[in-house]
Amino acid sequence: MSDVIPMPVGPAGGHVRLGSNAGQSMTRRDGIAKVTGTATYAADNRPDRLLHAVYASASIARGRVTFLDTAAAEAHPGVVMVMTPANRPPLAIHPDEKVGMFGQKIEALQDDGVRYAGQPIALVVAETLEAAAEGARLLAPRYEALPPRIDIDAQPRFEAETVGFGFPAAHAVGDLEAGLAAAARVVERDYVTPAQYHNALEPHAIVAEWQGDRLIIDTPNQAIVMMRGVFAAYFDMPEENLLLRSPYLGGGFGSKAAVWGPQLLVILAAKALGRPVKLALRRDQMFGPVSHRGATRQKLRLGLDAEGRLTALEHRAAAVGSSFENFFEPAGRASENLYATPAMAMSHEGIRIDTGTPGAMRAPGEASGSAALESVMDEAAFELGLDPLEFRLRNYAETDPATGNPFSSKALRECYAQGAARFGWAGRPLQPRQMRDAAGLLTGWGMGTAIFPAPMFQATARAVLRADGSAVVETAAADMGQGAWTSLAQIAADGLGIDVSRLEFRSGSSDLPDAGVAGGSGHTATAGSALFNAGADAVAKLAELATKDPASPLFGAGNAAVVARDGRLMLADDESRGEAYEDILARAGLDLIEGHGKGVRGEAEAQSRAMFSHGAVFAEVKVDPDLGQVRVSRLVGAFAAGRIINPKLADSQLKGGMIWGIGFALQEEAIHDPRTGRPVNADLAGYHVPVNADVPHVEAITVHEDDPFVNTLGVKGVGEIGITGTVGAIANAVWHATGVRVRRFPIHPEDLIG
Amino acid sequence: MTLSITMTVNGDRLALTLDDPRTTLLDLLRDRVGLTGTKKGCDRGQCGACTVLVDGRRINSCLALAAAHDGSDITTVEGLAQGDDLHPVQAAFIAQDGFQCGYCTPGQIMSAVALIAEGEAGDDPERIREGMSGNICRCAAYAGITDAVREATRRMQQDERRSA
CATH class of the missing domain: 3.90.1170.50 (Aldehyde oxidase/xanthine dehydrogenase, a/b hammerhead)
Structure with a gap:
C-alpha cells in the first residue's frame, strides 16, 4: 500500500507529502501506562x-x-x-x-x-x-x-416517527408490490433479537x-x-x-x-x-439508567427472480423502547445499502415497555438488522439451491440501492474473494448436516456480508511546531480502547511532516479543541482530518516563510513545489535541496508556529456519493449433536475500510467487533422477570459475554482500498463493522451444521436438540 | 471498631489500621493504600479485573475481606516492573496488543503471571485460553492476550535457562 497522500494544505494549498507514520503498525502510546496500572480512569x-x-x-x-x-x-x-x-x-x-x-x-x-x-x-x-x-x-x-409492561409481544405496536437519533423511520425505493408480484419466489421470515447491555468493563x-x-x-x-x-x-x-x-x-x-x-x-x-x-456504578446498575440495545422483532421479505436476483427487498422492524422516550433501534436501515434491488421498503414500528431507554450500542441498527438480513439471505440461497456467496454476488450492488449514487469506493468483491480463499469456502456442501469433525461434532460453515457507514462529524485541532523541531497537537479526542491516542498521533505527525516520536499529543480533556464524538466509526476520519489539516496549516505557514526568504535553499520555490518530511521542507523534485524546520524558525526569530484545522465533510461530497465500509465474514461452528452446545471454531473476516492508519490496532478493533458478533449470536441477552419487570441476569455471571475460551480462532484481513472521496486521508472506520455480517455468518453456520434454523437470537443449545 | 493488620504489598511491609471490617481487599488497595491499578469491574468475582496475587496465588480481590488477609504477601500490577524494566508479561501485552481500553488489563496481567507460574498451560493456546477465561475483556482482545501469554512464557523460559 502506498503511503503517498495527495493533500491540499491550508489556503496556500498544493503540498504532496509522504506519510511516514500512518500505515505503520505502532504499539499503543498509552501501552506502558495501561500495563503498569498507572493509567488513571475516572474512579482512580x-x-x-x-x-x-x-x-x-x-x-x-x-x-x-x-x-x-x-x-x-x-x-x-x-x-x-x-x-x-x-x-x-x-x-x-x-x-x-x-x-x-x-x-x-x-x-x-x-x-x-x-x-x-x-x-x-x-x-x-x-x-x-x-x-x-x-x-x-x-x-x-x-x-x-x-403491573410492569415487560412482555414485548403483549404490548401494542405503533408507527415510529423516527428511529435512532432522529433518522426517518421509513424509506422506500421503487414499487415493492410490483417487485414482489414479479418475483418467481418470495422468501418471508421473522427474526427476534433481545435486549443487550453494553457492559463496558469500566462501570x-x-x-x-x-x-x-x-x-x-x-x-x-x-x-x-x-x-x-x-x-x-x-x-x-x-x-x-x-x-x-x-x-x-x-x-x-x-x-x-x-x-x-x-x-x-x-x-x-x-x-x-x-x-x-x-x-x-455497581455492575447491576449498568442494566438500568445507562442505556442498552433495544430488542427487535423483524420481518423480511425477499422477492427473487428465477436466477436468484432480487426483485424486491422488504425489511420491517418493530423496535422496543422505553415507556417515556423515543429511541428505537434502526434495524431496517441495515438493508438499505447492501444488495441491488429495483424495489425496497424499510419501516419501523415502536413498542413500549417499562425499561430504561435504549440508545446507541456498537453498530446501533446495523448489528440487529444485519443479523436478520444475512440470515434471510442464507435461507433464500438454500431455497434457490445456490451457494450463499454466489447468491450474494448475483445481487452485488454496483451503486447504492437506496440513492442510486455511486459508492466512494467498494472493494467488497475483493473481501468476498480474499475471505473465502483464506477460510477455504470452496467445496462447502449446499445441504446442511453434512460435515462432522474427528470428535463427531457437527460442523457447519456460514457467511455474511458486513457493511457500515463511513460518516464524518465535526472536529477542530491545533498544531504547534516548536523551535527545536518538535511539536504539540491538541484535540479533545476520546480513546476508549480503539487507539485514538496512537493512530490520531500518527496522522498528526504526518500532517506536520515529523516523526511521531517528536510529537506531544494532548487529548482527553474539555479545555482542548473539540474532537467531536468517538462514535459512529467516524472518530479517526473526523478528528484525524482536523489534526492533519492543523499540521498542514502549520507547515504551509513554515513553507511561506522559507520560500520567501532569500537565505533559504527553498527561496522562490513556491508552496506547491515543496514537500515536508522528517522535520524538513524539501523541493518536491529535488529532495537534496531543503532545510530543517528548526533552521527556518531560527532565521525567522520564531519560537513556534501554529496551525489550525477542521475535520468535516463537505455537503456536496456527502450528497453525491455513498460512503461505506464493507466486509465478508466466514464462520465455522462445531455443535455437539447431543447437547446442542455451539462453539465458533473459526472466524475469518475480510474488510475494506479505506486507508488503515495503524494495521495492528485496526486488526484488534475488527476482531473485537467480530467477537461481539459471537456474543450477539450465541450469548448476550437480558432477561426480565415478567412479574417484577426486573432484569434477572443483571451481572456478568448471568449476562454472558465472550470469554477467551469462546474465541479459539479469529482472523481479520484488511483489503486494500483507496478512497479519494471520503476525506483527504482516505480513512473510513473500523470500530463497528466487525459485528455486522458476523452474527448472520454464525447463525448460518449453525444451521449448516445442524439443519436447524434458529431465528431468535441468541441461539440456545436447547434450540438445537430434541 | 478498628483492626490493625500488616501486609506486604509489592515488597513493602505495611501496617494498616482498618476502621471498617467490611472493607474488601480490593477497596483497601485502591482507597486506603492508593494502588488504583487494580480495577473494580463487577465487585462480585465475575469479571477478574481485580485479580491480584496473594501469597503467589491469583485471587479476585473484590471477594476477599481485607481483615482476612492479615500477614499476607500481595502483589499488584504496580509491583511487577523493576523500575523502567517491564515484566515479560507486561512487555508481551504491549507487543501483542493484548488490550484495548486497558481496564481489564491489570487483572489479565496478574492472571497471566500466575498462570505461567502454575505451569499448567505451557505453550498450548487452548489451555491458555481456558486458564485466562476468568478474566473478561469486553473489548475482546483475546487473540492478543493469548499470544502475549505464549510470548511471555517463552521469554521467561529462555531467561530461566540462561540464568541456570
Whole structure:
C-alpha cells in the first residue's frame, strides 16, 4: 500500500507529502501506562476530602416510591447526605427535557415516580464506600407498584416517527408490490433479537469537585467537549468554568456518549457538601439508567427472480423502547445499502415497555438488522439451491440501492474473494448436516456480508511546531480502547511532516479543541482530518516563510513545489535541496508556529456519493449433536475500510467487533422477570459475554482500498463493522451444521436438540 | 471498631489500621493504600479485573475481606516492573496488543503471571485460553492476550535457562 497522500494544505494549498507514520503498525502510546496500572480512569481519582456515593435502585419497574427510611440511612455512621426527590437541589434544566443532539430524558430524582427497574431513587453520600453502600441499603424503600409492561409481544405496536437519533423511520425505493408480484419466489421470515447491555468493563463513574464556581469532573466520555456543554447546561454555568477530563475510558461502545442522571446527582451533592464526591456504578446498575440495545422483532421479505436476483427487498422492524422516550433501534436501515434491488421498503414500528431507554450500542441498527438480513439471505440461497456467496454476488450492488449514487469506493468483491480463499469456502456442501469433525461434532460453515457507514462529524485541532523541531497537537479526542491516542498521533505527525516520536499529543480533556464524538466509526476520519489539516496549516505557514526568504535553499520555490518530511521542507523534485524546520524558525526569530484545522465533510461530497465500509465474514461452528452446545471454531473476516492508519490496532478493533458478533449470536441477552419487570441476569455471571475460551480462532484481513472521496486521508472506520455480517455468518453456520434454523437470537443449545 | 493488620504489598511491609471490617481487599488497595491499578469491574468475582496475587496465588480481590488477609504477601500490577524494566508479561501485552481500553488489563496481567507460574498451560493456546477465561475483556482482545501469554512464557523460559 502506498503511503503517498495527495493533500491540499491550508489556503496556500498544493503540498504532496509522504506519510511516514500512518500505515505503520505502532504499539499503543498509552501501552506502558495501561500495563503498569498507572493509567488513571475516572474512579482512580482520589482528591483530598473525597466522599463516596452510592445510589439506591428501584426494585419495581412501574409505580412510585411511597417511603424511604432516610432516618435510618442518615443515622448510619459515616453517612453525610441522603438525597431524595424531597430534598434534591434544583437543576437548571428538568431531567425530562432533552439537551443537545444525543439528549434523552434522564432520571435524576425529579419525582417519586418509577418508570423502570434499576432507576435511581435516592443517593447516599458518606465518608467511606462501605458506609454509603450500607446507607443505601438501609433506605428499605416501599412502593406503590403497578403491573410492569415487560412482555414485548403483549404490548401494542405503533408507527415510529423516527428511529435512532432522529433518522426517518421509513424509506422506500421503487414499487415493492410490483417487485414482489414479479418475483418467481418470495422468501418471508421473522427474526427476534433481545435486549443487550453494553457492559463496558469500566462501570460508569464520576468524581466531581467544585472549586468556587468552577466544576471539575472526571468521568469517562466519548464526546468530551459536546458533553461539557450538556453538563454546563444542567447547571446553567459558562462552559469554560467546567473542566471534563476523560483521558482513559474503560470501554464505551456508545453508552458513554451521553450524560446520565446519577452523574448530575453527584455534582449536586459535591456542591451541597463542599467536598469532592465519587460515584462508580455497581455492575447491576449498568442494566438500568445507562442505556442498552433495544430488542427487535423483524420481518423480511425477499422477492427473487428465477436466477436468484432480487426483485424486491422488504425489511420491517418493530423496535422496543422505553415507556417515556423515543429511541428505537434502526434495524431496517441495515438493508438499505447492501444488495441491488429495483424495489425496497424499510419501516419501523415502536413498542413500549417499562425499561430504561435504549440508545446507541456498537453498530446501533446495523448489528440487529444485519443479523436478520444475512440470515434471510442464507435461507433464500438454500431455497434457490445456490451457494450463499454466489447468491450474494448475483445481487452485488454496483451503486447504492437506496440513492442510486455511486459508492466512494467498494472493494467488497475483493473481501468476498480474499475471505473465502483464506477460510477455504470452496467445496462447502449446499445441504446442511453434512460435515462432522474427528470428535463427531457437527460442523457447519456460514457467511455474511458486513457493511457500515463511513460518516464524518465535526472536529477542530491545533498544531504547534516548536523551535527545536518538535511539536504539540491538541484535540479533545476520546480513546476508549480503539487507539485514538496512537493512530490520531500518527496522522498528526504526518500532517506536520515529523516523526511521531517528536510529537506531544494532548487529548482527553474539555479545555482542548473539540474532537467531536468517538462514535459512529467516524472518530479517526473526523478528528484525524482536523489534526492533519492543523499540521498542514502549520507547515504551509513554515513553507511561506522559507520560500520567501532569500537565505533559504527553498527561496522562490513556491508552496506547491515543496514537500515536508522528517522535520524538513524539501523541493518536491529535488529532495537534496531543503532545510530543517528548526533552521527556518531560527532565521525567522520564531519560537513556534501554529496551525489550525477542521475535520468535516463537505455537503456536496456527502450528497453525491455513498460512503461505506464493507466486509465478508466466514464462520465455522462445531455443535455437539447431543447437547446442542455451539462453539465458533473459526472466524475469518475480510474488510475494506479505506486507508488503515495503524494495521495492528485496526486488526484488534475488527476482531473485537467480530467477537461481539459471537456474543450477539450465541450469548448476550437480558432477561426480565415478567412479574417484577426486573432484569434477572443483571451481572456478568448471568449476562454472558465472550470469554477467551469462546474465541479459539479469529482472523481479520484488511483489503486494500483507496478512497479519494471520503476525506483527504482516505480513512473510513473500523470500530463497528466487525459485528455486522458476523452474527448472520454464525447463525448460518449453525444451521449448516445442524439443519436447524434458529431465528431468535441468541441461539440456545436447547434450540438445537430434541 | 478498628483492626490493625500488616501486609506486604509489592515488597513493602505495611501496617494498616482498618476502621471498617467490611472493607474488601480490593477497596483497601485502591482507597486506603492508593494502588488504583487494580480495577473494580463487577465487585462480585465475575469479571477478574481485580485479580491480584496473594501469597503467589491469583485471587479476585473484590471477594476477599481485607481483615482476612492479615500477614499476607500481595502483589499488584504496580509491583511487577523493576523500575523502567517491564515484566515479560507486561512487555508481551504491549507487543501483542493484548488490550484495548486497558481496564481489564491489570487483572489479565496478574492472571497471566500466575498462570505461567502454575505451569499448567505451557505453550498450548487452548489451555491458555481456558486458564485466562476468568478474566473478561469486553473489548475482546483475546487473540492478543493469548499470544502475549505464549510470548511471555517463552521469554521467561529462555531467561530461566540462561540464568541456570
